[in-house]
Amino acid sequence: AQSVTQPDIHITVSEGASLELRCNYSYGATPYLFWYVQSPGQGLQLLLKYFSGDTLVQGIKGFEAEFKRSQSSFNLRKPSVHWSDAAEYFCAVGATSGTYKYIFGTGTRLKVLA
Amino acid sequence: GAGVSQSPSNKVTEKGKDVELRCDPISGHTALYWYRQSLGQGLEFLIYFQGNSAPDKSGLPSDRFSAERTGGSVSTLTIQRTQQEDSAVYLCASSLKAGNTEAFFGQGTRLTVV
Numbered sequence: 001a002q003s004v005t006q007p008d009i010h011i012t013v014s015e016g017a018s019l020e021l022r023c024n025y026s027y028g029a030t031p032y033l034f035w036y037v038q039s040p041g042q043g044l045q046l047l048l049k050y051f052s053g054d055t056l057v058q059g060i061k062g063f064e065a066e067f068k069r070s071q072s073s074f075n076l077r078k079p080s081v082h083w084s085d086a087a088e089y090f091c092a093v094g095a096t097s098g099t100y101k102y103i104f105g106t107g108t109r110l111k112v113l114a
Numbered sequence: 115g116a117g118v119s120q121s122p123s124n125k126v127t128e129k130g131k132d133v134e135l136r137c138d139p140i141s142g143h144t145a146l147y148w149y150r151q152s153l154g155q156g157l158e159f160l161i162y163f164q165g166n167s168a169p170d171k172s173g174l175p176s177d178r179f180s181a182e183r184t185g186g187s188v189s190t191l192t193i194q195r196t197q198q199e200d201s202a203v204y205l206c207a208s209s210l211k212a213g214n215t216e217a218f219f220g221q222g223t224r225l226t227v228v
Contacts, residue, residue: 006156032214044157044205044219051214090156099162099170100212101147106156 002027002093006105013081014113021076021108023091032094033074034102035065039087047089050074061085086112116140118220120206126226127196135191135223139208146189147209147217148181152202160204163189164212196227 003026013019025031033050048059055067065076074091091105119138127133139146148160159173163183174180178196183189193200203224207217 034216036219043221044207046216046218049216092157094213096213100145100164101159101162101170102207102217103159104149104157 002031002095002103004091004093004103004105006089006091006108008108009106010109010111012111012113015083016080019076019078019081019085019110021089021091021110023074023076023105024072025074025091025093026072027093027095029096030069031096033065033067034092034094035059035063035074035076036090036092036104037061037087038090038107044090047076081110081112083112083114086110118206118208118218120204120220120223122223123221124224124226126228129198129227130195132192132194133196133225135193135204135206135225137189137191137206137208137220139187139189139206140218141187143208143210143218144186145209145212145217146183147207148189148191149205149207150175150202151205151222157205160191162212193225196225198227201225201227 005024035047036044038044048057050057050067088107088109090107092102094102121136146163149157162170178194181191203222205222207219209215209217
């Protein structure tokens with residue numbers, strides 16, 4: 001069974017600063033990996049996904065993530081944060097066989113200082 | 115439809131009553147998922163459907179929870195004899211197929227048990 005750990009519950013950065021949100025997963029093979037964002041009172045929106053191939057994945061809103069098999073990680077990055085990026089970010093792991101459910105981490109709440 | 119639709123958007127019920135939550139997935143999506151998001155928590159997997167069958171019900175917290183999907187489309191999550199700890203946002207998602215594809219989420223049903 002797969003699992004996901006997001007070690008940072010809250011992160012605060014200044015507008016214009018760089019951002020890295022951590023995600024570690026546990027799965028017996030290379031999983032499918034996702035990052036979603038949830039703004040207050042909103043549903044979840046997909047930022048980016050990794051299925052195979054290039055380990056550096058580009059997403060929407062200027063986000064990128066890098067899959068590192070050796071570290072079982074899929075960290076999300078953005079070079080310059082905007083105030084509108086304040087939201088909750090969820091990393092998710094999808095199984096590649098068996099029952100194809102998605103397992104989510106507990107989320108990281110991002111606060112952006114003006 | 116254009117997106118995943120959930121109804122009602124809000125539901126307040128008295129402890130001990132039964133509730134039904136509805137999910138209309140995106141047309142043509144064969145996989146459907148239910149999650150629960152409690153205040154300040156991540157997304158807790160409840161159940162996953164592939165077509166009308168549920169290969170994975172492992173996340174249902176108790177036998178008070180059940181779900182069905184008919185016609186490979188609409189799904190209903192039923193909670194019997196609701197308890198205060200059932201208060202949460204219940205999220206539904208669908209994906210085109212199981213496996214290497216992303217899930218699209220509805221806006222959720224906020225359930226409050228008083």
